[in-house]
Amino acid sequence: MKKKSIQLVSHGQFEDSFIDTIAEDIAREFNAEIKTEECHADLNAFYAPSRRQYDANKLIRFLEEQSETKALKIICLCQVDLFIPILTYIFGQAVYKGKTAIASIYRLKNEPYGMKSDDDLVLDRFRKVVIHELGHTFGLVHCQVPSCVMRSSTYVEDLDQKKIHLCKHCRNHMETLFE
Ligand SMILES: [Zn+2]
Ligand SMILES: [Zn+2]
Helix, strand or coil, rough: CCCCEEEEEEEEECCCHHHHHHHHHHHHHHEEEEEEHHHECCCHHHHHHHEEEEEEEHHHHHHHCCCCCCCCEEEEEEEECCCCCCCEEEEECCCCCCCCEEEEEEHHHHHHHHCCCCCEEEEEEHHHHHHHEEEECCCCCCCCCCCCCCCCCCCCHHHHCCCCCCHHHHHHHHHHHCC
16 A cells, blocks of 8 residues: 655644654554645734634645645644634644644643643643544544544543554544545
8 A cells, every 4th residue: 555645734843853753653543654844824814812712724724725735634733722613622623534634732731721741741642633633634533432542532631541543443444445
Protein backbone atom coordinates (compact mmCIF):
# COMPACT_ATOMS: atom_id res chain seq x y z
CA MET A 1 0.00 0.00 0.00
CA LYS A 2 1.37 3.40 -0.99
CA LYS A 3 2.05 5.77 1.89
CA LYS A 4 -0.39 8.60 2.34
CA SER A 5 1.00 12.12 2.44
CA ILE A 6 0.04 14.37 5.33
CA GLN A 7 1.08 17.97 5.83
CA LEU A 8 1.66 18.94 9.45
CA VAL A 9 1.31 22.70 9.84
CA SER A 10 2.25 24.34 13.13
CA HIS A 11 1.14 27.79 14.16
CA GLY A 12 2.83 29.37 17.17
CA GLN A 13 5.76 28.18 19.25
CA PHE A 14 6.04 24.43 19.63
CA GLU A 15 9.21 22.62 20.60
CA ASP A 16 10.78 20.60 17.81
CA SER A 17 10.64 17.44 19.89
CA PHE A 18 6.94 18.01 20.36
CA ILE A 19 6.34 18.27 16.62
CA ASP A 20 8.56 15.23 15.98
CA THR A 21 6.59 13.10 18.41
CA ILE A 22 3.30 14.06 16.81
CA ALA A 23 4.68 13.47 13.31
CA GLU A 24 5.79 9.97 14.37
CA ASP A 25 2.33 9.23 15.75
CA ILE A 26 0.62 10.28 12.54
CA ALA A 27 3.07 8.31 10.41
CA ARG A 28 2.43 5.19 12.48
CA GLU A 29 -1.34 5.36 12.85
CA PHE A 30 -2.09 6.30 9.24
CA ASN A 31 0.85 4.72 7.41
CA ALA A 32 1.72 8.18 6.20
CA GLU A 33 4.63 10.27 5.09
CA ILE A 34 4.72 13.57 6.96
CA LYS A 35 5.89 16.96 5.79
CA THR A 36 6.09 19.71 8.39
CA GLU A 37 5.59 23.39 7.78
CA GLU A 38 5.33 26.49 9.96
CA CYS A 39 2.48 28.90 9.45
CA HIS A 40 2.80 32.52 10.57
CA ALA A 41 -0.57 33.78 9.42
CA ASP A 42 -2.27 36.47 11.44
CA LEU A 43 -5.26 34.82 13.08
CA ASN A 44 -7.09 38.05 13.90
CA ALA A 45 -9.54 37.54 11.04
CA PHE A 46 -10.82 34.41 12.80
CA TYR A 47 -11.25 35.99 16.21
CA ALA A 48 -14.80 36.40 17.45
CA PRO A 49 -14.72 39.25 20.01
CA SER A 50 -18.11 38.31 21.48
CA ARG A 51 -16.71 34.88 22.43
CA ARG A 52 -13.06 35.80 22.81
CA GLN A 53 -12.28 32.69 20.82
CA TYR A 54 -11.26 31.69 17.32
CA ASP A 55 -13.65 30.26 14.75
CA ALA A 56 -12.38 26.78 13.93
CA ASN A 57 -14.42 26.31 10.77
CA LYS A 58 -13.24 29.60 9.26
CA LEU A 59 -9.68 28.72 10.18
CA ILE A 60 -10.00 25.34 8.47
CA ARG A 61 -11.33 26.94 5.29
CA PHE A 62 -8.46 29.42 5.33
CA LEU A 63 -5.87 26.68 5.77
CA GLU A 64 -7.34 24.77 2.88
CA GLU A 65 -7.36 27.77 0.58
CA GLN A 66 -3.91 29.11 1.34
CA SER A 67 -2.09 25.79 1.28
CA GLU A 68 -0.36 24.79 -1.92
CA THR A 69 0.33 21.32 -0.70
CA LYS A 70 -0.52 18.29 -2.79
CA ALA A 71 -0.73 16.26 0.39
CA LEU A 72 -3.80 14.13 0.94
CA LYS A 73 -4.53 15.74 4.33
CA ILE A 74 -3.55 18.82 6.29
CA ILE A 75 -3.46 18.93 10.07
CA CYS A 76 -2.79 22.25 11.78
CA LEU A 77 -1.51 22.50 15.36
CA CYS A 78 -2.27 25.77 17.07
CA GLN A 79 -2.40 27.40 20.49
CA VAL A 80 -5.53 29.53 20.40
CA ASP A 81 -8.91 28.89 22.02
CA LEU A 82 -11.10 27.36 19.30
CA PHE A 83 -14.87 27.21 19.01
CA ILE A 84 -17.62 26.13 16.69
CA PRO A 85 -21.00 27.87 17.07
CA ILE A 86 -22.81 25.05 18.89
CA LEU A 87 -20.11 24.32 21.47
CA THR A 88 -18.47 26.29 24.28
CA TYR A 89 -15.02 25.11 23.25
CA ILE A 90 -13.38 22.35 21.26
CA PHE A 91 -10.06 20.54 21.33
CA GLY A 92 -10.05 20.25 17.58
CA GLN A 93 -12.18 20.13 14.48
CA ALA A 94 -12.07 18.30 11.17
CA VAL A 95 -13.84 18.19 7.87
CA TYR A 96 -15.40 14.73 7.84
CA LYS A 97 -13.97 12.83 4.85
CA GLY A 98 -12.36 16.14 3.92
CA LYS A 99 -8.83 17.36 3.62
CA THR A 100 -8.21 19.46 6.67
CA ALA A 101 -8.23 19.27 10.46
CA ILE A 102 -7.09 21.49 13.28
CA ALA A 103 -6.09 20.82 16.89
CA SER A 104 -5.32 23.29 19.64
CA ILE A 105 -3.33 22.85 22.80
CA TYR A 106 -5.17 25.69 24.51
CA ARG A 107 -7.77 23.64 26.41
CA LEU A 108 -5.45 20.75 27.21
CA LYS A 109 -3.45 22.38 29.95
CA ASN A 110 -3.99 21.59 33.61
CA GLU A 111 -3.74 25.12 34.96
CA PRO A 112 -7.23 26.34 33.96
CA TYR A 113 -8.65 23.40 35.95
CA GLY A 114 -6.65 24.37 39.03
CA MET A 115 -4.14 21.54 38.74
CA LYS A 116 -0.35 21.54 38.53
CA SER A 117 1.12 22.02 35.07
CA ASP A 118 2.31 18.80 33.43
CA ASP A 119 3.93 19.11 30.00
CA ASP A 120 4.06 15.37 29.39
CA LEU A 121 0.36 15.03 30.08
CA VAL A 122 -0.45 17.95 27.78
CA LEU A 123 1.59 16.41 24.98
CA ASP A 124 -0.12 13.09 25.55
CA ARG A 125 -3.54 14.72 25.25
CA PHE A 126 -2.55 16.72 22.20
CA ARG A 127 -1.27 13.61 20.39
CA LYS A 128 -4.67 11.98 20.90
CA VAL A 129 -6.59 15.02 19.64
CA VAL A 130 -4.44 15.13 16.50
CA ILE A 131 -4.96 11.46 15.63
CA HIS A 132 -8.66 11.74 16.45
CA GLU A 133 -9.27 14.73 14.17
CA LEU A 134 -7.26 13.22 11.35
CA GLY A 135 -9.32 10.06 11.77
CA HIS A 136 -12.43 12.09 10.95
CA THR A 137 -10.85 13.36 7.74
CA PHE A 138 -10.30 9.72 6.80
CA GLY A 139 -13.99 9.00 7.33
CA LEU A 140 -13.84 7.49 10.81
CA VAL A 141 -16.76 8.29 13.11
CA HIS A 142 -16.87 8.21 16.90
CA CYS A 143 -16.10 4.79 18.29
CA GLN A 144 -17.58 3.14 21.39
CA VAL A 145 -14.46 1.17 22.31
CA PRO A 146 -13.33 2.85 25.56
CA SER A 147 -9.61 2.80 24.76
CA CYS A 148 -9.97 3.86 21.12
CA VAL A 149 -8.61 7.24 20.12
CA MET A 150 -11.78 7.78 18.06
CA ARG A 151 -13.94 7.76 21.16
CA SER A 152 -15.53 11.16 21.65
CA SER A 153 -13.94 13.43 24.29
CA THR A 154 -15.59 16.43 25.86
CA TYR A 155 -13.28 16.86 28.84
CA VAL A 156 -9.56 16.37 29.31
CA GLU A 157 -10.36 13.46 31.60
CA ASP A 158 -11.97 11.72 28.62
CA LEU A 159 -8.74 12.16 26.71
CA ASP A 160 -6.75 10.72 29.60
CA GLN A 161 -8.85 7.56 29.60
CA LYS A 162 -8.27 6.58 26.02
CA LYS A 163 -5.14 5.43 24.26
CA ILE A 164 -3.40 7.08 21.39
CA HIS A 165 -4.17 4.27 18.96
CA LEU A 166 -6.99 3.43 16.60
CA CYS A 167 -8.73 0.26 17.77
CA LYS A 168 -8.79 -2.82 15.56
CA HIS A 169 -12.26 -1.98 14.29
CA CYS A 170 -11.32 1.58 13.26
CA ARG A 171 -8.06 0.38 11.73
CA ASN A 172 -9.88 -2.24 9.65
CA HIS A 173 -12.36 0.37 8.52
CA MET A 174 -9.53 2.67 7.43
CA GLU A 175 -7.94 -0.16 5.49
CA THR A 176 -11.13 -0.92 3.58
CA LEU A 177 -11.28 2.75 2.56
CA PHE A 178 -7.76 2.66 1.16
CA GLU A 179 -7.59 -0.69 -0.58
ZN1 LIG B 1 -14.57 13.59 17.06
ZN1 LIG C 1 -12.26 2.54 17.37
